[in-house]
Structures are given as structure tokens and as C-alpha cells.
Amino acid sequence: MSTASVPLPNWINYALLPVINLILAFLVSGLVVWIIGESPYEALKLMLQGALGRGEGVGFTLYYATNFIFTGLSVAVAIHAGLFNIGSEGQAYIGGLGAALVALALDHYVPWYVTMPFAVIGAALFGAAWALIPAWLQAKRGSHIVITTIMFNFIGAALMVYLLVNVLIVPGKMAPETRTFLPGGQLPKLDWLMAMFGMKLGPAPFNVSFLIALVMCVVIWFLIWRTKFGYEMRTMGVSRSAAAYAGIPYVRTVIVTMLISGGLAGMMALNSVMGASARLQVEFVGGAGFVGIAVSLMGRNHPIGIILAAILFGILYQGGAELSFDMPNITRDMIVVIQGLVILFAGALEYMFRPAIVRVYQQFVGKA
Numbered sequence: 001m002s003t004a005s006v007p008l009p010n011w012i013n014y015a016l017l018p019v020i021n022l023i024l025a026f027l028v029s030g031l032v033v034w035i036i037g038e039s040p041y042e043a044l045k046l047m048l049q050g051a052l053g054r055g056e057g058v059g060f061t062l063y064y065a066t067n068f069i070f071t072g073l074s075v076a077v078a079i080h081a082g083l084f085n086i087g088s089e090g091q092a093y094i095g096g097l098g099a100a101l102v103a104l105a106l107d108h109y110v111p112w113y114v115t116m117p118f119a120v121i122g123a124a125l126f127g128a129a130w131a132l133i134p135a136w137l138q139a140k141r142g143s144h145i146v147i148t149t150i151m152f153n154f155i156g157a158a159l160m161v162y163l164l165v166n167v168l169i170v171p172g173k174m175a176p177e178t179r180t181f182l183p184g185g186q187l188p189k190l191d192w193l194m195a196m197f198g199m200k201l202g203p204a205p206f207n208v209s210f211l212i213a214l215v216m217c218v219v220i221w222f223l224i225w226r227t228k229f230g231y232e233m234r235t236m237g238v239s240r241s242a243a244a245y246a247g248i249p250y251v252r253t254v255i256v257t258m259l260i261s262g263g264l265a266g267m268m269a270l271n272s273v274m275g276a277s278a279r280l281q282v283e284f285v286g287g288a289g290f291v292g293i294a295v296s297l298m299g300r301n302h303p304i305g306i307i308l309a310a311i312l313f314g315i316l317y318q319g320g321a322e323l324s325f326d327m328p329n330i331t332r333d334m335i336v337v338i339q340g341l342v343i344l345f346a347g348a349l350e351y352m353f354r355p356a357i358v359r360v361y362q363q364f365v366g367k368a
Helices: 010-035 040-052 055-080 088-106 112-141 145-166 191-196 209-226 228-238 240-245 250-267 269-276 288-298 303-326 332-348 354-367
Strands: none
Touching: 010 040, 010 303, 010 332, 010 354, 040 055, 040 303, 055 088, 055 191, 055 209, 055 228, 055 250, 055 269, 055 288, 055 303, 088 112, 088 145, 088 250, 088 269, 088 288, 112 145, 112 250, 112 269, 209 228, 209 250, 209 269, 209 303, 228 240, 228 250, 240 250, 250 269, 288 303, 288 332, 303 332
């Protein structure tokens, strides 16, 4: 029997294997740091201090993690149905348009807690709408979802640049961005949450969208593992032919799954558009849609794993920025290399150690 088909306990699949891959990624990263003449130990120490050593760093880490939770959930939902949504970047971009339009319309009249539910709906609807055409092409015409979603990233970026330059720009300003939202269109910071742990948030843009992300983790867990539609998604993800034999409608499942996936990606915009900058800007997504792929894979497409993986990548983003400042030899490009190594070992090579672990586990079980 192939080692890929040997069942292993959840603590090995979801804990031991990711930890081993992560350790190896950091060991290889440490070797790269050592080759350029810096101390791997000092680099790791500075990275952790920059990301977790004070309230401001923790705030930035969780701010980045919030983006990755939304996009990681977006990718995971699609994967459970056997779909690979690479369009979370574009869907988040268009979702920002939905959130911004709500904020621009309501911020003069109502407080933020009234604006927020409509902004959540707007961001989700716009993100879902941007996933609809690729979903329909996959379900009805057989077009590959990977190709259509990644092309829609470029179309979405071009559309947003056009709107920000020609439609939504503030008259008389050169910057392609909307006006700054009034307090009624801004999500407040979570100063009180940081204060509970004895930390000061400072200028970090850690805001209420983090709590929305956690709520969506619970919602997605319930959807996938506690509902009939979630069972249909997982069945189709395991075997499309088995799903068809069981009477599960392929077209409906693909389209609804992609709408949910696109909606989750669109909600990422709440964090950046209404939380951090309080306006819609060009390139506010900043690659979070692509990082979400790694977060989902590393988190084994489970909400709890996605939260942990998102925090890890938040540490890499924030700690990496601090590290490149304190160690000039370690440039921002070097931080991208370290992130890439984590993605490589946690994603592409995630089963590298599985055959050896299967053999050890079988020997242990046989002796027991």
C-alpha cells in the first residue's frame, strides 16, 4: 500500500507534519541568513521581538493575520469542493469597492456599528459577484477554474485602477483614491482588547475586522462539517463521479461554493479599506490573496489551522519588516525568500516526511 493512502491520526496529520515542515523551513532559512554573514539566532530573536515583543508589533501581526484568515478561508472553502480558487486577490480587490461604496454612502449619517453590517454585506456581495463568472464557466462550460480566476485578478486590478482614476478620485487630487471616510465609515481599533493583556496598540491598525474574521471561521466550520451542503461539497471534493452518482448537483455546488469563496475574499477588504486606511486605494490587497493559498494549505483547510497559519505569516510579515530595519544585510527580498521557504515546505513538500513517519508509526502500532 502506498504511504499516501495510509491513514494517520489527526495529531500527526494536523500537528506533527506541519511542525516538522516548519522547523525545516526555518533551518534552511537560517542557513541562508548565515551564508550572508548574519547570525540566524539573532535574526530569529529580532523577528520575534518585532512581531510579538510589544503591543504595537502584536497589533501589526494580528492586522496582517486578519487579511490572511479571510483569504485562507476563501481558498479552503473552494478546495473542500475540489476547486482551486486562485482569484482571491481580485475578489478582495472588488470587495473593497463594495465596502467603500457603503462607507461613502453612510458615513455622513450613521455611526460605524450601523455602517459595518452593510459594509460586510457589500464586500461579500461584490467579492462573490467577481467569482460568479469563473464559477459559471467552470460549471457550465468546463473552463478550468485556475485559469479563469487568475485572469480575473488582472481584470479586477485594471477595473479598479480605472474607477479610482476616473470615477472615485477626489477632484483636484493626484492620488488615485477615494476621500477619507468619516468616523461613521471607519472600523474602530481594538485598543480595549490589547489593554486586557496589558499592551498598548499604538499606531497599529488592528481593528474590529479581526473579530469578524473569527466569527467567519466558526461559520465556515459549521457550514463544511455540520450542514448538508457542506457534506455535498466535501463529497464532490473527494470524487466528482461519486457525487454525481449520489445525486449531488454539480453546477449548483460549484457556483454556490465559489460564491461563498469569493464573498470571504471580498470581506478581507474590510480590514484594509475601512480599518487601516479609511479610504479605497490602489493595490490595497498587497498579495494577501496569494498568501491565503499558503495559509489554507498549511492550515490543512481547517479554520483552526488557518488561524494559526495566518498568525505565523503575520509574524513573518511584521517581524520581517523589523528585521530588515535592524539587520540591513537582510533585505525585504530576503524576507520574501524566507516566506517562500515556509510555503515550499508547508505546501509543495508537505508530504516529504510522510513515508518515514508512516513507517515509524506502523512499527510502533505493530509493537503495541
